[in-house]
Amino acid sequence: MDLRLPIGYVFTIYGVMLTAYGLFTKGDPMYAKSLDIPVNTIWGIVMLIFGLVMYFFAKRAGKGT
């Protein structure tokens, strides 16, 4: 089993979840904690990209063999 596949899944799911949640809670007073930086959206997108990259490499390697 290529480990990049489950890692890709986990972080793609987390990325989508956090980005959506961040957009949904945009302007919520709880972001005062993070100095008004919309951390959920930003970090969600970072994790989504990481997840997709892992998934892409796992699939590409899978095709080669």
Next chain:
Amino acid sequence: MFLELTSLLAATGGAISTEGMAKPDLHVIDWSIMAIYLAFVLGIGFALKKYMNSAEDFFLSGRSIPGWVCGLAFISANLGAQELIGMAASGAEYGIMTTHFYWVGAIPAMVFLGVFMMPMYYGSKAKSVPEYLKMRYNEPTRVFNSVSFAFMTVASSGISMHALADLLHALIGWNYYICLIGTSVIVLAYVLKGGLSSAIYNEVLQFFMIVFGIAPLAYIALKNVGGWDGLVAKLQASPQGQGALHSWAQTGGTDNPMGVPWYGILFGLGFVLSFGYWTTNFAEVQRALAANSMGAARRTPIIGAIPKMLFPAVVILPGLIAYALTMNPELGYSIPKKIAADGTEVLNYNQVLPSMIFHYFPNGLLGLALTALMASFMSGMAANVTAFNTVWTYDLYKTMKPNQTDKQLLYMGKLATIFGIIAAMGFALVASQWNNIMSILQLVFGFVNAPLFATFLLGMFTRRSNSVGSFWGLVIGTSSAVAFHGLSFATGNAPGVKGGWINQMIEYPKEMSQNFWIAIVAFSVTFLVNAVLSLLTKREKSDEELRGLVYSLTPKYRDEKEAWILRPAVLGSIVMVSVIVLNYIFW
């Protein structure tokens, strides 16, 4: 374990205490993040079940794992939450000097393991560190090491379990015993199903979880403190002053935050303790033995060294910032306080990381960070359990009953996994009842690793060292470390588990420096006894018998076919140069 032990010694209290911390308000999003993570952890275990057909698959992953996976598992096995929490605590207490644990301690040892020691470990086909000792020396040396190692792993995973259960209990409010049993069952399930592969795969997942869960903290907190320049200005104005901002500049004497001069750091931490931990601890070495080729095995610790080198930015930096913020209360964050034994109020450094997470992370990211903490405890636990079941089955059980079939060994390995988890749970209960057990254990780890490293140096790099020297070197070296511990103490500590229980002869300014010198004594005595006895008694093994076990008699591994950048010597040199540059920048 070495980093866990020293970081815990560095932290004021010893135990990870969540006492008095506010419970965070968790939402559906936070719970879902945790639940998804647990589902994947178990899913990986079940997905790998079909590859578990023989004992070799279960204990060694059939030597089939690619180098980058082993490399990340290699550092993740050490990346318990004790390390995360302890390093943030040390960052707050000792400032930039904490980086010595990485840039003088861990990295050079990892490169040495990959470049010089791995050809013998991997090439000898030993299944464990004790088995290598048996091949190089004899059965008693192996048994001595197996027994002490088995005890260490059970105790260490017990402490991880206790810390995790305590954290969950304090933060989420679940019953302590339910937390303890629940987390143990999850680790048990995925190790039983997928063996070492499952532990390794989950460690890599855990590694990414920890990085993604904790990294935003440094960024937000740094912004709060006014960026890097703001941090430097605030630290200079604090009681720690320049001491917090340099790794080496203040180490001419003992007048620095750690109370250790430069030679104590170089020899005690850099050479003895770190090399001892990273090169002889089977929970670490086992990750490299699972690699799919000699090249991958040698690259395992070197690949691990690359993220390890950058880890201070994730774990030590928040601690530094926490201290600067505490000195400027108008910025909003302060390290929680606790009442010390003498009734005064002191900073509770162990709560730096969790309290910062609660202070800065909104829901969503909060769930991610808590899952990361949970993951880090589980990786430490699983690493020790998989090392335990292998040493128990191959080094103790098989020594007693040599004629076991593969199937019987696999069965015994699974039984040992269950037994190991139950024993660790028992140890968690002991640890929960008696806070000082942590201090004692940390010392035991120190006593075990330093003598072992001396034994390995002579065993791997000289032909002359023999079993008389190795066995008595270990026995006398370990005992003299215990005796030295009984004679030395750190200023302010009462005689007892922290030293001075025979006589208070030698005084050190800090526990950290006392710990370094105990390791130096343990190493030196073992080395001398082993060398002298080996020279006085006759050589036992011929060159032929030592082939593949001693450096000069091991065929040079040819790596010309590999891409130049992947050759261990090249990769190792790049890492070493980078780490020197880092030391220079933060001088």
